[in-house]
Amino acid sequence: MVSSEKPLLSVQGLTVTFDGFTAVSELSFDLFEGQTLAIVGESGSGKSVTALSIMRLVTLGTRAKIAEGELNFRMPDGSIIDLVKADEAQMRDIRGNQISMIFQEPLTSLNPVYTTGNQVIEAIRLHQDLDKEQAHQRALEVFQRVRIPEPEERLKEYPHQMSGGMRQRVMIAMALSCDPTVLIADEPTTALDVTIQAQILGLMRTLQNETGAAVIMITHDMGVVAEVADDIVVMRNSKLVETGTVYEVFEDPKEPYTKALLASIPRLGSMTGKSRPELFDLVEMEPGA
Amino acid sequence: MGDPTVFGIEQKSESFEPSAVDESRLRKPPPKYPGLRMFRRNKAAVFGAILLIVILFITFVLPLFFDGERTERVGGIHLAPGAEGSTMFGTDYLGRDVGRIVMEGGSATLKVAGLAALVIVGLGTTIGALAGYYGGWVDNVLMRITEFFQVLPGLLFAIVIVALYGASTKTIVLAIGLIAWPTIARLVRAEFLRQKNLEYVKAARAIGANDARIIFKTIMPNTLPVVIVQSTLVMGSAILFEAGLAFLGLSNPKDLSWGFYIGANRNYFLSNWWGVTFPGLMIFFTVLSLSLIGDGLQDAVNPKLRGR
Numbered sequence: 001m002v003s004s005e006k007p008l009l010s011v012q013g014l015t016v017t018f019d020g021f022t023a024v025s026e027l028s029f030d031l032f033e034g035q036t037l038a039i040v041g042e043s044g045s046g047k048s049v050t051a052l053s054i055m056r057l058v059t060l061g062t063r064a065k066i067a068e069g070e071l072n073f074r075m076p077d078g079s080i081i082d083l084v085k086a087d088e089a090q091m092r093d094i095r096g097n098q099i100s101m102i103f104q105e106p107l108t109s110l111n112p113v114y115t116t117g118n119q120v121i122e123a124i125r126l127h128q129d130l131d132k133e134q135a136h137q138r139a140l141e142v143f144q145r146v147r148i149p150e151p152e153e154r155l156k157e158y159p160h161q162m163s164g165g166m167r168q169r170v171m172i173a174m175a176l177s178c179d180p181t182v183l184i185a186d187e188p189t190t191a192l193d194v195t196i197q198a199q200i201l202g203l204m205r206t207l208q209n210e211t212g213a214a215v216i217m218i219t220h221d222m223g224v225v226a227e228v229a230d231d232i233v234v235m236r237n238s239k240l241v242e243t244g245t246v247y248e249v250f251e252d253p254k255e256p257y258t259k260a261l262l263a264s265i266p267r268l269g270s271m272t273g274k275s276r277p278e279l280f281d282l283v284e285m286e287p288g289a
Numbered sequence: 290m291g292d293p294t295v296f297g298i299e300q301k302s303e304s305f306e307p308s309a310v311d312e313s314r315l316r317k318p319p320p321k322y323p324g325l326r327m328f329r330r331n332k333a334a335v336f337g338a339i340l341l342i343v344i345l346f347i348t349f350v351l352p353l354f355f356d357g358e359r360t361e362r363v364g365g366i367h368l369a370p371g372a373e374g375s376t377m378f379g380t381d382y383l384g385r386d387v388g389r390i391v392m393e394g395g396s397a398t399l400k401v402a403g404l405a406a407l408v409i410v411g412l413g414t415t416i417g418a419l420a421g422y423y424g425g426w427v428d429n430v431l432m433r434i435t436e437f438f439q440v441l442p443g444l445l446f447a448i449v450i451v452a453l454y455g456a457s458t459k460t461i462v463l464a465i466g467l468i469a470w471p472t473i474a475r476l477v478r479a480e481f482l483r484q485k486n487l488e489y490v491k492a493a494r495a496i497g498a499n500d501a502r503i504i505f506k507t508i509m510p511n512t513l514p515v516v517i518v519q520s521t522l523v524m525g526s527a528i529l530f531e532a533g534l535a536f537l538g539l540s541n542p543k544d545l546s547w548g549f550y551i552g553a554n555r556n557y558f559l560s561n562w563w564g565v566t567f568p569g570l571m572i573f574f575t576v577l578s579l580s581l582i583g584d585g586l587q588d589a590v591n592p593k594l595r596g597r
Contacts, residue, residue, distance in 0.1 A: 055494075055495055057491065057494055057495060091497075092497045092498075092499055094497070095494065095495055095496060095497035096495060096496030096497035100495065100496070101492075101495040103488050103491065103492055103495075104488075105488050108487060108488040108489060109488040109489050109491070109492045110489055110492070111489045111493070111507060111510075112489070112511065113510040113511055113513075114510075122506075123496040126497055126498065127497060171492070174492075174496060175495075175496075
């Protein structure tokens with residue numbers, strides 16, 4: 001990335017604690033316009049907490065606290081807001097409008113009692129001064145943009161009438177409905193099967209090219225990282241392990257943990273010439289090593 | 290030109306022609322009103338619904354076909370049903386027609402019970418929602434208040450209120466409302482506790498919805514099934530409470546409601562059984578119909594029981 005460019009979102013020394021337990025510790029990274037940043041790490045490494053902290057959703061209804069750090073976000077008008085210090089009204093205005101989020105479970109992240117169209121229209125009208133008819137038109141547009149077939153009919157359907165992949169498309173449509181500058185995707189493909197995963201990842205990349213939004217992709221799947229990301233942040237035990245462009249990190253991982261993470265994916269063809277599948281060595285890592 | 294081959298397999302060109310659409314294999318539209326279907330399948334609930342319709346008809350429509358005041362004297366006192374000079378349901382200690390008084394007495398009972406149910410559901414859902422959603426000290430304070438009302442001896446509390454503030458419809462409704470809301474509040478609180486951490490609530494926050502919106506537009510509709518079921522049951526108990534208060538004389542005597550009429554006739558009931566039996570049966574059937582309906586609604590709104 002061009003270092004002279006001003007970052008869209010600059011995370012500086014972010015520390016999040018739950019009742020004294022540190023979930024994220026002194027994490028720093030920058031996100032630029034149009035960039036896809038992957039945060040990878042095992043379960044409990046603090047990657048989801050990082051995402052929720054950027055949305056400031058982590059402190060709601062939990063005992064979590066953003067103990068330290070700055071989340072400097074550049075608004076479209078050029079002013080810089082520290083999301084840690086912003087008040088709740090400001091945050092509500094930013095959520096969905098500037099920074100959107102896609103969740104892991106498309107099956108449960110839509111409200112079962114409303115039609116999908118209704119939910120997208122509500123999201124649009126929260127941030128944009130549109131009447132019902134205009135909002136409906138806009139919802140139809142975003143449904144078309146996320147390549148939902150028969151969008152007009154789909155708008156009238158309830159979530160339970162849709163497949164998982166289709167629901168994730170609706171979620172993406174909802175997230176994109178107000179043209180956010182940052183899209184946070186928290187394991188968007190984990191709950192989907194492999195072919196749908198590829199579809200959704202392809203779709204997200206296309207949409208990113210179309211809208212120019214920056215994407216933070218949270219995942220534990222190195223295959224997904226290689227597929228979509230420009231840059232990568234490797235996390236473990238709440239700390240940043242390694243960061244760099246995907247090429248640098250995949251080509252020449254510096255840290256032993258990154259090497260282990262990369263080695264954990266079986267290679268296609270690694271069993272060629274063998275009469276039957278063989279066990280391969282598990283990587284043993286001491287905690288904190 | 291022969292048929293094309295793919296991977297050495299000859300592709301018959303006629304096989305590409307679309308065959309006639311087999312209608313039976315097309316996706317059928319989902320059945321409409323699955324809830325209504327489930328409700329109809331519950332025979333007891335259908336019976337309850339019919340019973341309630343009959344009771345509402347007797348109470349609100351039938352009186353329109355009669356002239357004069359129901360409190361007018363129609364014959365001798367304590368005449369048994371069907372006796373000479375008597376009416377179909379007999380006469381009471383003042384020579385009034387028991388049938389007509391009971392017929393119209395339901396309107397007061399049902400009005401009070403309906404309004405009380407509204408108070409109960411309104412108060413219960415609001416307090417339950419706030420407690421469940423905000424948790425912490427809000428939950429603590431609201432739940433202690435709920436428990437306070439729950440441990441109060443209900444009828445006694447209502448009697449005290451009505452005795453203090455007079456037996457108007459307003460005070461009776463409020464008295465019944467105040468003693469019965471905790472059940473709904475606890476139920477709604479439990480639903481909110483369960484639902485507030487679900488992904489779709491998180492998603493609603495992530496698009497920038499505020500607390501009021503999340504409580505009333507996002508979560509509340511999802512709790513409606515339990516609330517609707519519970520409110521039919523609550524209505525049944527509100528009728529019993531109203532009847533109990535009226536029996537003790539704590540109601541507007543001009544209404545001549547079922548409970549009040551039983552109370553008025555109780556001195557004579559060893560010789561005049563019809564004076565207490567008919568209003569009693571009306572109360573019994575009304576409460577029965579409501580709880581049967583509640584039971585059927587439980588089936589109708591619970592998707593897990595569908596297709597059983």
